[in-house]
Amino acid sequence: MALSGVEIFKMLPKTNCKKCGHPTCLAFAMKLAQRQVSIDACPDVSEEAKKILGEAAAPPIRPIVLGVGDKAVKMGEETVLFRHDKKFLNPPAFALEIKDTETDDDISSKVSAVLDSEVERVGQKLRIDAIFVENTSKDAAKFEAVVKAISAKAPDIPLILSTTDPVAAEAGIKVVADKKPILYGANDSNAEEMANIAKKYKVTLGVYAKGLEALSALTEKIKGLGVEDMVIDSGARRAKEIIEDNTQIRRAATKKSFKPLGYPVINFMQRDNPMLEALMASLGVTKYSSIIVLSNIEKWKNLALFALRQNIYTDPQVPMQVEQKIYKIGEPKPESPLLITTNFSLTYFIVLGEVENSKVPCRLAVMDTEGLSVLTSWAAGKFTASKIAQFIKESGIENEISHRELIIPGYVAILSGSIEEKLPGWKVTVGPREANGIPVFLRSKVQ
Ligand code: SF4
Numbered sequence: 001m002a003l004s005g006v007e008i009f010k011m012l013p014k015t016n017c018k019k020c021g022h023p024t025c026l027a028f029a030m031k032l033a034q035r036q037v038s039i040d041a042c043p044d045v046s047e048e049a050k051k052i053l054g055e056a057a058a059p060p061i062r063p064i065v066l067g068v069g070d071k072a073v074k075m076g077e078e079t080v081l082f083r084h085d086k087k088f089l090n091p092p093a094f095a096l097e098i099k100d101t102e103t104d105d106d107i108s109s110k111v112s113a114v115l116d117s118e119v120e121r122v123g124q125k126l127r128i129d130a131i132f133v134e135n136t137s138k139d140a141a142k143f144e145a146v147v148k149a150i151s152a153k154a155p156d157i158p159l160i161l162s163t164t165d166p167v168a169a170e171a172g173i174k175v176v177a178d179k180k181p182i183l184y185g186a187n188d189s190n191a192e193e194m195a196n197i198a199k200k201y202k203v204t205l206g207v208y209a210k211g212l213e214a215l216s217a218l219t220e221k222i223k224g225l226g227v228e229d230m231v232i233d234s235g236a237r238r239a240k241e242i243i244e245d246n247t248q249i250r251r252a253a254t255k256k257s258f259k260p261l262g263y264p265v266i267n268f269m270q271r272d273n274p275m276l277e278a279l280m281a282s283l284g285v286t287k288y289s290s291i292i293v294l295s296n297i298e299k300w301k302n303l304a305l306f307a308l309r310q311n312i313y314t315d316p317q318v319p320m321q322v323e324q325k326i327y328k329i330g331e332p333k334p335e336s337p338l339l340i341t342t343n344f345s346l347t348y349f350i351v352l353g354e355v356e357n358s359k360v361p362c363r364l365a366v367m368d369t370e371g372l373s374v375l376t377s378w379a380a381g382k383f384t385a386s387k388i389a390q391f392i393k394e395s396g397i398e399n400e401i402s403h404r405e406l407i408i409p410g411y412v413a414i415l416s417g418s419i420e421e422k423l424p425g426w427k428v429t430v431g432p433r434e435a436n437g438i439p440v441f442l443r444s445k446v447q
Helices: 005-011 025-033 047-056 104-115 140-153 166-179 191-201 212-224 239-255 274-286 299-312 345-358 374-379 385-395 410-422 435-446
Strands: 064-066 073-075 093-099 119-121 124-126 130-134 159-162 182-186 204-208 230-233 266-268 291-294 325-329 338-342 362-367 405-408 427-430
Touching (some): 005 025, 005 047, 093 104, 093 299, 104 130, 104 140, 119 299, 130 140, 140 159, 140 166, 166 182, 166 191, 182 191, 182 230, 191 204, 204 212, 212 230, 212 239, 230 266, 239 274, 274 299, 325 345, 338 345, 338 374, 345 362, 362 385, 374 410, 385 405, 385 410, 405 410, 410 427
Parallel strands (some): 093 130, 093 291, 130 159, 159 182, 182 204, 204 230, 338 362, 338 405, 405 427
Antiparallel strands (some): 064 073, 325 362
């Protein structure tokens, strides 16, 4: 059970020595109760208290890793119901379903689509994370052959193997056991055999039962059989059921420390209509899915889901920002243009992308505005003429370039005169308001 701040406080040294970075032991205890710090931060706590507090501080949703290497996906470990309380930690994995009854060509092109799904946004690589192989044929040999073929073509892509037949399960799992797959399909009638396979090959078990009561009973039973790592499926398939069940699972695990539901959730969002499937998947992203199974991965759908997932899994209390400095784009010469923008990540990456599109080598001065965008930081007094002038002077850029021209974003054209006053000898040019105008603007400058 979770301990209260006062219960934790009683186990701390109570010397208020501040070594943990908190002014008092009580303040540290309160943070520990909210799972916002680790007990390891207090060097003086007794071993006994450390053991008790370590167990109490274990994440209410069990951490699970799917796959190995760079493309492994971590899930679970969440501690809160709402992201304004604490950042959501592990984004859900998107998995493309492939049925073992599909033709070789279809399977091959679906695997290629997964391999080609990677895009880069705001400095992060985003992709379809996994393949969900369904034993539709009910034929163990066929299932094994398809798992083998997929694994050979995409050795790094994590796999979830789905079957309720223990013979097919073992045939498929033994092929890829060293790649940390998930074996999905344990239910009340095959629990013992599937648990034995999961234990033998040391893989995570996907557990299905209709309804939360039956699901809790089943995870307890499987845990009793010696399997610790599970992902759970309450049988919810319609949007309303998914919202209700996923919310109750998250609430039970994080608010009540109810261990039988303290596992990552797998949701099946396959729909014939791609727009509906995208909507269902976005519901999973916002409402506590850890694995979202899809039937198709059209590029437009991926982009929408990747962006949503990225936004939900950022820290709402910390703006995404990049380091303040002068970035070189291409191989700029002393006479190459100099632009300035703010250090909000999205602003930076959009401007960077457009400057790269222009093929004009440039310097981009990125000023620390505490992660605010151009207009917001101007309105907040963080992107002002004096601060811009001070940044330019202190950056040392005057020693690197042969001109004195600074291109500012069109949205802050109003600053041009005052920057020139604060930066004697400099000419300020107003650039485009929107980043997509940058390529034409830059090309016209260097012609
Ligand atoms: S380091 Fe430990 S003893 Fe010192 S203030 Fe923090 S909790 Fe208290």
